[in-house]
Amino acid sequence: MALSPAQVRLVDEQAHAARTMWNLLHEWWAMLPKERRSPAAADAAIRQARKEIDWLSVLPAQAAQAVLKTYFQAWKNCWAGRADEPNFKARCRMVMSVDVPQGRDLHITRVHRRWGMVGLPKIGRVRFRWTKDLPVGKRADADTRITGARLAKDALGWHIAFRLQTYEPAPEPHTGPEVGIDVGISVPLALSDGTTYDHREWLTEKERATLLRLEQKAARRKTYRRRGEKTSRRLRRTYDRIQELRARAKRRHLDWQHKTTTDIARKYSTVVVEALKITNTTRSAKGTVDSPGKKVAQKSGLNRSIHAEAWGRTVELLTYKTSRHGGTLVKVPAPGTSRRCSACGHTTPGSRESQALFVCKNPDCGWTGNADHNAGRNILHLYRMGLALIPAAGRAVARRARRVKPTTAR
Known part of the structure; x- marks a missing residue:
């Protein structure tokens, strides 16, 4: 406005x-x-x-x-x-x-x-x-x-x-193919059919340099503020400019997510994703005093990258957009999808040689391909095997149905 x-x-x-x-x-x-x-x-x-x-x-x-x-x-x-x-x-x-x-x-x-x-x-x-x-x-x-x-x-x-x-009229059932989606950091969305959705940095090189300069200026001005002293107007203006740049990056990210999820919902009838517990994935590695953690700084950087990709918001957008276009979104168990071979189904140590390469160490298989593409195929395979997770409301209905004793008609 x-x-x-x-x-x-x-x-x-x-x-x-x-x-x-x-x-x-x-x-x-x-x-x-x-x-x-x-x-x-x-x-x-x-x-x-x-x-x-x-x-x-x-x-x-x-x-x-x-x-x-x-x-x-x-x-x-x-x-x-x-x-x-x-x-x-x-x-x-x-x-x-x-x-x-x-x-x-x-x-x-x-x-x-x-x-x-x-x-x-x-x-x-x-x-x-x-x-x-x-x-x-x-x-x-x-x-x-x-x-x-x-x-x-x-x-x-x-x-x-x-x-x-x-x-709006009820949508017609979607007749498109099924697809499994693996979310990541280096490759934000990797689909089981080999399609990938990537994005560039949300801020330009000039904007990133400006943000770094403003953050350094805010940290320097903060050192001159005494404890309990009111924040100066200069420092507040610096904070406002930092928030403006971050809000601009967030808006570009949300725009990319909306366009990407809309394209997926229009192409595919069934979208299968992992049931990730993001709070557990981004848990700190500090540990305790008796047993301190290892590589705490690296884990903190990984957590920031996971939060920046907003995996939960992507699944939330896909949920209502697939329904609007006549499709469905299904969640499957997450463990092992990145380490299991999609060709033979075996999980062997050292198969994922790098972030982007998967080489099956099974002597009878030896399949080689993109690691994210392999995870997407595993996610889709779990759905086709009938391992889709039931939502919380559905589990409650299922439990009530199991408690009802069957009756015999006379």
């Missing part, structure tokens, strides 16, 4: 008011006895707080109701086992955001090909970049319409995302 300085201040105030509203609501919820907790009581408390506290009234009433709705949804997710308990939102760790739950308050108009105008409550008319087609004017109807929006802030500024309600 193209905001003026006055509008930036207004949106910042609304975001801080929304965060404070969440924290006050959480504290109110924790203090009340269980028998007095209810959405109606919470709604009354929010209305009273907006009347008595001036700086909470900068948040529109609909946005305050959205905070209440989100808070109760967080508890429902916790009770269903989908998430942890909601907690206080810290100013330094949260994403500043404001919700506009009603689409009729937006009044969207298109200025020209690149820009549009939107009306935000208590802020006014704001220009935004028109990056996707929106159902406004004659394109809007009862089936396809804008139901709301969400404002979010990152290091590059404030952005707006619109919520759409639309009806």
